[in-house]
Amino acid sequence: MNAVEASNITKRFGQTVALNDVHITVADGETHALVGRNGAGKSTLVSMLTGLNRPDSGEITFRGEPAPALSDRQAWRTKVACVYQKSTIIPTLTVAENLFINRQNLDGGAVISWSRLRRKASDVLGEYGVDVDPNVEAATLTVEQRQLVEIARALSFGAKFIILDEPTAQLDGPAIERLFERMRSLRAAGVTFLFISHHLQEIFEICQTVTVFRDARHIVTSPVADLSKDQLVEAMTGEAVGLGAVASRPAVGSESVLDIRDLALGKHFSGIDLSVRRGEVVGIAGSASSGKVELGEVIVGLRKADAGTVAVSGKSLKPGSVPAALAGGVGFVPEDRHKEGFVPGLSIAENATFPIAGRLGRFGSISGRRRDQVAARMIDELAIKTSGPDQDVADLSGGNQQKVVMARALSSEPDLLVLMDPTAGVDVKSKENLLDAVDRAAAAGAAVLVISDELDDLRPCDRVLVMFHGSVAGEFPAGWTDNELVSVIEGIGESSGE
Structure with a gap:
């Protein structure tokens, strides 16, 4: 059957x-x-x-x-x-309420028995081996x-x-x-x-x-x-596609673009020191509890560190301020494109040019022609499959939405590019397009930080740092093997050093 x-x-x-x-x-x-x-x-x-x-x-x-x-x-x-x-x-409802949404009246009566609902939810979770408290808010x-x-x-x-x-x-x-x-x-x-x-x-x-x-x-x-x-x-x-080959790039410069000193954030990480030079691509790997995503969010201003400093091109960034990070020369791709990456209902052109809207007109106005010209160039460079710059970004496939988010990050020609899971949920060819864009940004002189567990994202990096329980547990130069990197990510191996 x-x-x-x-x-x-x-x-x-x-x-x-x-x-x-x-x-x-x-x-x-x-x-x-x-x-x-x-x-x-x-x-x-x-x-x-x-x-x-x-x-x-x-x-x-x-x-x-x-x-x-x-x-x-x-x-x-x-x-x-x-x-x-x-x-x-729905994050504001409890687990039990989410399990039985629109069918809270288990017996069809006029009054909801919340105690019975919670007991039924506990039974359902137990039956399918889901170890979650039915009474907690789903947001947790x-x-x-x-x-x-x-x-x-x-x-x-x-x-x-x-x-x-x-x-x-x-x-x-x-x-x-x-x-x-x-x-x-x-x-x-x-x-x-x-x-x-x-x-x-x-x-x-x-x-x-x-x-x-x-x-x-x-x-x-x-x-x-x-x-x-x-x-x-x-x-x-329809063709053989290979990933992982690093295109030829100019030598990494001596100038430090990103400088992090003694950065700490609650239980997530502490004592983080890191420098990334112009033209250098540095990867950061680690499990979900390693603190790698939180570190990236502190750098771009989505979170405010408890201690330490973040400087870009010699200037300290205001902690916990995305506008300050953008003004300071940072472009970024967030971990969740749906939540933080784009605005559904707006066009590809509008989404891709948010960081440079002030440059696209005079006296507070935006030239639609200039905006579309910039967007058309990005569409071509990133191979975004679309009917044109005016198409609603919500109508695109997931991989093409991710390319729009990358286009936005690159639109200001940033000194520092911070990418969190940049190829999550995209196909092989789109992944190739996105990683090519990373390589071009580094070749143009940007410092690039790639935060990901996807090994294909990390292969083009000049070096990869592995975080484990809030600290840097290892650093690997280009040429690492999957086994040695994954073993440190899982906490069962040692760094190969430089």
């Missing part, structure tokens, strides 16, 4: 063909990967499989039965659920915990088919392994997964079957064991 089958699905949005006669069959009890470059049609298919959109043609069945009417949301919830990269958990949960709560919520409706959309994009190594263990145990209990990820190694680790979409078409479906990683990349891109 197949958990879901989508046959001959075609979907158009205006003149754009989002899906062109595609098909996918997910067998009961398997973890099936759906991969493809940003814009390949994955998100459109998910919207069909979850009843958010109706295909123009084709058929969707669940366990042999036709999909419910789009208006019958309760029926859809019993068939399928999706845990999106952007969480749907980690990314990993939010995802597990969303999975438990989906299963509580009776759905046995779960779509996971980039579930590991914001998780560290141990959290990813815990998620995979939970997926394996749920699969053994009869749950079926459609797993969407740009981390191809994860496909080989957790999935049994893989389907590849490219340019809105179905390319191949195959047992994972029958494909090599190179074959999978070729199916996704």
